[in-house]
Each structure stands twice: as C-alpha cells, then as structure tokens.
Amino acid sequence: MYFYKRRTWPRQKVSVTKTVETIFKMRGLYISWLVHSLVLTVMVHLSTQTEHLNSTLDICRLFPDGTKIRKPGGCTEYIECKNYARSTVTACSGKTPYFKLKSQSCENAYDGTYCDAPCTTKTQGYIGDSINCANWHLCEGKKPMATGTCPTGQYFDKVTSACVYPKDTVCVATYELCDVAPLNVLFRDENNCNKYFSCDKDFKLQTHTCDAGKYFNVATSTCVAKKDVVCENHPVPDDVCGTKKLAFRNKFVSDQSTCRGYFYCRDLGSGIPDTNPAFLQCGEDYFFNQERQACIPREDQKCSQDRCDGREDGVFEIAETRGCHDYYVCQDGRESETKSCEDKYFDVATQKCTDTVKTYGACSA
Template identity: 35%
Template sequence: MQNAFGAHLDLAVVMGLAMLMVLACPVAEAREDDICRLFSNGTVIRDPDSCSQYITCINFVSIYGSCSGSTPFFDKEKGACAKTLADDSSCAVSCVNATSQFVADPKSCYGYYYCLDQETPMFGTCPQETHFNATTQTCTRLYESECTASDFEYCNIVKNNVNFDNLQSCANYHVCEKGVLKTKTCSSQYYEASTGACVAKSQVNCVAHPLPSNVCGKDSKPYANKFVSDAATCRGYFFCAAMPDNTPDRNPTWNHCPQDTFFDASTETCRSPNLVKCTEDRCDGRSLPFVLSNTKGCRNYLRCSEGITLDEMSCGNLFFDEAKGGCVHNVVSYSICT
C-alpha cells in the first residue's frame, strides 16, 4: 500500500461522509496556528506526519518538501535526506483503533487526518477561524476549540540547539538539548521568533507579557478590580479582577492605552506621555517623530520610528519642546524630566 502520510484529504470523500462541516486545502499564507509561526525564517524541521517529508519555514509559512530515491528519509539533525534513520518511532500519525474516524493533527489546531484504515491517515485542514475538534469530529469555532497542539513533542522534529518561540510568554523561548525540550528566558528583553534571538522589548509585537511578581497583590492583600502596569511597556496594563475566594487574580487581563497616551499607575488612567514617568520605550505608540526623553533636565529627546526608539539626542544648553519638535531657548519643564 502506498504511504499516504502527508497526502491531502479528498474533499469529495469528506463531503460524502458528512462528518466535517467544511473542509479546505491549506494555502501558502500565514495562519496563526501554523507550526512555522514559532521558527525563524529558513528553519527546516521534519514533518511530524512522515519520516520522508520536511518543512521549510518561510515568513512563518510551512513549505513542504520530500525525500525519495536512495535517500528516502529526512534526518532532522543533518537537515538533509538520508538513507536510514536511527529512530523512526515518531514518524507517523497513528490510526490504530480509529478506522473511519478523524484524528487531530499534532502540529496544528486546524489540521486533522481521516483514517481510511488503521494504517492510512489522510490529511485535511479546517477553514480560517476554525479549529478541529476531535470530540465532535468537526471543525468548530475558536471559542469551542479543544486544541492540544501545544502538547506536541517538538524535539521529535526540531534539530537540537535551535531556538523557537514559546507562546506562553514574550520573554521565553524553547530549545531542544539532547532531545529534551528546555524553556529559556531572555534577560530584560523579549524573544523575537523571526530572528530567533532576544531583542529589545519594543521590537516584539507580543501580548503575552510575563506577569510581574505579585502583579495582583499578595495573598494577604490582593488587589480587587485594579489596573496595574505591565512593567514592560509604557502603554500596557493588567486588570486585576476581584476573586470570589479573596485571593490575587492569577490570570489578569492585559490591554494597552490608545495611541499617544501612557498608562499612569498612580491614577489608573491613560494620560499624556509627558505626565507619566516610564523607563520603558517612550516611543511606543507615539505618532510624533521626536518625543521628550525622561533624562533629567528636559534637554534630551528620542528619535522614533514605527513606535521604537532609534536613539537619544541632546539639545545641549537648550530645552526640547515636543510640541514644536525642536530645541528652544525657553525653559521647558515636565515632571518626567525634572
């Protein structure tokens, strides 16, 4: 029997079975749950559905390839096709005891397999904005998702010592060391999936900000319905809801202030940036190309580009007037730089 791992599920077969509400073949566009959203550009991993296939990550999109001929297997450590593999135990999706049923794709939330028999899984994908639900055997809306793709054994397909994103925290990333998944943390920075490196927090578009220590108070004195700084950006904050058991909120909601405003923890409001002392990137969310620095003296300013500080400049003996966008003789005084 021809190996069917990685084959696309025939839409007509599925519609005839009427077990899934809508099916669609994958297209070459980034999806929020494509496995390549975790990897830097050009990373090559083994396709978990087959020992003979591999995935190249291009701009967070999975591009599939396969090995054949005298080198029919893909070796994840060598990143190349090989004659044999030392271990092929993790090379296939199991259809054991699942004949004529659908099983979840281990590497994504929207993928699934239809088991023609106990040896032949055929691949298919759910439409945009839906996930596969193994319990109901259908593609369901995201809020009904039971996706467990995060439980996937990545070290079966990823080369050792290759960094990849940990979606649970902006500051964390994963790496396989001798086949064991490890979690690493960027010190005072955030992990950038596109480059596979730790960079300035302002360069990473991420809402999974790590919770500051005792963000919602201590067990002896929890915060109730209080807004607190996210300690990572000038605009971001957490909302600590009152808990029924009078304990700190363990999962506070993150949000951020509108453009050209910063979060002020003392008033729990969004205010003009020049009224808020913030040591994070003060170009975050600013529409002006030059903004006042919080360096003492009110003589320095920041050059901004797309919400990120390029550098800090000085007016020398003059003062920086943000409204005029330049250095002036008149004394300029704000609490953030006095």
C-alpha cells in the same frame, strides 16, 4: 492580544473607594470584567502546541532564520525558514528518502514516531492517518502491508476506504511542534513573550522562561529587554495583584510591559489577590502612573519601556535623558532612533527644537 476599549482616562486621581461599576462608568470604560477574565485566562493558559496541517499560519513564524523543519504532513521533505516564513521546500529522494531531524539531512530512515504507520492489534484493512488526510495504510493487525497517498486534491475516507474529495469526508490532520522541529533549537511561545521552547532528544517539548523584565528574542535566541521585542501578547506578571500577605484590592497596577497598559485588581477580600485582573490602556497621549492611580500626559511620566507605544510613524517622543534635549523618532509604534537638539530643548507641543527652556517630568532629574 488583549482586548480593550481605547478611551482617554481623565488626568485627575481616581478614588479607589468607589465601586468598580461606578469607576468604569465615570471614566467611560464600559467593560465586562467577566469577559475580560475569561479572555485573559484563555490567552495566558493557552499552551497547547498542536498545529493544524491546513492552517494558514506559517510554522516558520516561530523559528529563527536558517532553521530546517520537517515539512508537516510527511517525512520526505523539509522547509528552510527565512524572515519567519517558508523560504524553500526540499524533497529527499533516492537512497536517502527521509529527512532526519537529529542530523538535519536526508537519510535512509526517519527519526521519531511521527511517520509510523498507525497500525495496531485492532486494525485490519485500509485506514487513514492523522498526519495527512491524503495518506492511507493497509494493515494486518500491527503490521503495515502497504502505504500510499491519494491523488492531489483528494482525502482518504475512512468510512468507504476510498479516496474522495474533501467535501465528501471529514478529516482534521494535526501535528505537534516537536514532530517537525529540529532538536535543541530555541523557538518562541507566541502566547507568552517571556517564554520559549525547545525539543529534547526524545522529541518532547521543553518550556523555558526568561528572567524577570526580559522577553525572548527569536532572532538571537536570547532573552533581552522587553522594549527590544515586538510583543502582541504580554503575559500577566506573577503576583501582579499582590500576594496572600498583601493583596492589592480595588487598585490599578502597571502591566510592567508597556507605558500605557495597566490592570484593575478587584477587591476579593483580605489576603485574596486577583489572579485574573482586567486589562486596560491609557489613551494615545497618556502613560499610566501607578502612584497617582491615573493616566497622565506621557511627557510627564518616566517609563523604562518603549516610549513610542501608540505613536504613528514620524512622530517624535521626548527621551528620558536629563535636560530634555533628546527625543525619539517613532516608527511602527516603536523607538527607531534617538536624536538631539544639542544645546536647545525639545518642544513636545511643536515637535521641534527651541531656544526656550523646556522641562518635562520624563526628562527631569
């Protein structure tokens, strides 16, 4: 997720003619913008789909319920996902010892090249492989003569050609998502909420992008409104700081994903938009207003994103419906349900319905 210091931005309008350093110091936002740029660059462009076999992350975090995945590190077992976690592990055996991705069943042969013995014209004797540190192969050139696995808790050491304890060797086993994922099943890109993946018939990773204003919902395998998806890594919008024709210079702009988040676009010169803007965020009681270039009380700001952003469980948030009668119940920092004061008005300060007429910018005409 993005890194920032959570400070409350004053309500008055920001003078964009001041230097970046002066603005940040006056507002109490002591941010190394160079560090921000580096972090954002890494987060946005981190697209490798290589996973480590011994990672503590559960591969099912990326897939919808019911997905069957070849268990990483071998070809004889498969995992079934439920609630974004491993639910069951099933072993194939007998005349159908391999799990086949295309058929999603146990077969007499595996598909793809993931489980091929790593024997080449240059190999001779015992070697290990990269998919499981416990595996070993006996090769005569390209021909595999035998394959086996070290006893539980041991790794194959390529130097001594023997099974040893992990502390006595170096091994990093990895796999690509399309080595284990079923074909044509959509799964999420955890680095970009507006993107998602699938594996084609050749076991190659395909990247897809939702339409503007939408994020990928892994449960339904569809693109939906941003506010309906829990997103930890909001992508930097395209042309967020303008284009070569009109670059936003020394400006604060909405992150287009939340009510509180915004970017600072540096002045890099005429026709040079900032491609790595620093990410900032309004305090819990404020929403960003791009026109005023400031954070203002959240009840005074309209926002099409989730209005419960930053709120604790049980807190009520004014809804944007005209008349200021309705409000949201917040749970886990999200809008959980809408309630109405009916012929009364919702009072933001007291968190109650009142006979006194209340008018807020968020629910005005």
